[in-house]
Amino acid sequence: MTEAFRAHCPRCDGERVCVIRGEFDQPWSVDDGRNHMEGEIDHKLVQCAGCETVFYYKISWDDQNWDGEYHPVTGESIITYPRKIETYPSPEKKSQKPDWVWSIGRIDPQLYTILSEVYQAYEIESFILASVGLRTALDRTTEFLNIDPGHSLERKVKELLDNGFIGETEAATLAIVADAGNAAAHRGWAPDRETFKTLITTLEHFIYRVVVTGTEALKLTESIPARQPRPKKQPMQPT
Numbered sequence: 001m002t003e004a005f006r007a008h009c010p011r012c013d014g015e016r017v018c019v020i021r022g023e024f025d026q027p028w029s030v031d032d033g034r035n036h037m038e039g040e041i042d043h044k045l046v047q048c049a050g051c052e053t054v055f056y057y058k059i060s061w062d063d064q065n066w067d068g069e070y071h072p073v074t075g076e077s078i079i080t081y082p083r084k085i086e087t088y089p090s091p092e093k094k095s096q097k098p099d100w101v102w103s104i105g106r107i108d109p110q111l112y113t114i115l116s117e118v119y120q121a122y123e124i125e126s127f128i129l130a131s132v133g134l135r136t137a138l139d140r141t142t143e144f145l146n147i148d149p150g151h152s153l154e155r156k157v158k159e160l161l162d163n164g165f166i167g168e169t170e171a172a173t174l175a176i177v178a179d180a181g182n183a184a185a186h187r188g189w190a191p192d193r194e195t196f197k198t199l200i201t202t203l204e205h206f207i208y209r210v211v212v213t214g215t216e217a218l219k220l221t222e223s224i225p226a227r228q229p230r231p232k233k234q235p236m237q238p239t
């Protein structure tokens with residue numbers, strides 16, 4: 001049995017057994033008549049056997065980068081070429097991104113992309129960009145819920161309320177998310193870390209409920225068999 005392939009999973013952020021979904025080895029050499037250089041790049045598309053995330057794994061070496069040693073007994077020189085390993089995405093810094101955000105990639109890839117950029121901006125404290133991103137994420141979520149994209153975002157929040165997706169309190173806080181994004185985009189307003197945290201938490205609760213658990217609940221109703229009508233009782237026969 002061949003040994004399982006292990007790689008550092010960017011999502012689990014640890015070494016995991018991975019399934020190789022595709023691979024391609026690319027040796028290369030350059031020769032100008034006087035100098036010769038060579039090396040190899042091995043590309044792999046791998047999937048973590050734990051969390052199922054698919055990522056790119058690259059291992060490379062070249063003959064300009066080498067280590068020399070002497071064999072302790074024979075004294076022969078041994079040349080080794082250290083391997084450089086890179087993955088894409090690279091293992092993230094401790095992310096603010098909640099784990100459920102990954103599952104949005106399968107439900108609405110566009111919303112996933114927006115949210116990923118929001119967390120990137122949040123992590124480097126670009127609060128203006130992150131606030132504009134929150135507004136964009138809110139807007140995309142309303143589109144996901146089939147709210148008319150022609151309305152202003154403020155009107156869309158009102159529609160969410162009228163359609164029963166949110167209550168009065170949540171409508172008020174989401175209106176603040178919309179307004180903050182607007183102020184950031186047009187007036188360069190930047191919330192501080194605490195204020196931003198409040199805004200993103202509000203939006204996270206909303207998205208988690210209507211997109212993640214909302215679709216989970218729909219799947220659940222699909223898998224529950226419909227109620228069968230009860231057979232009619234036979235009328236009692238007079239004895």
Ligand SMILES: [Zn+2]
Nearest residue numbers: 009012048051
């Ligand atoms: Zn993993």
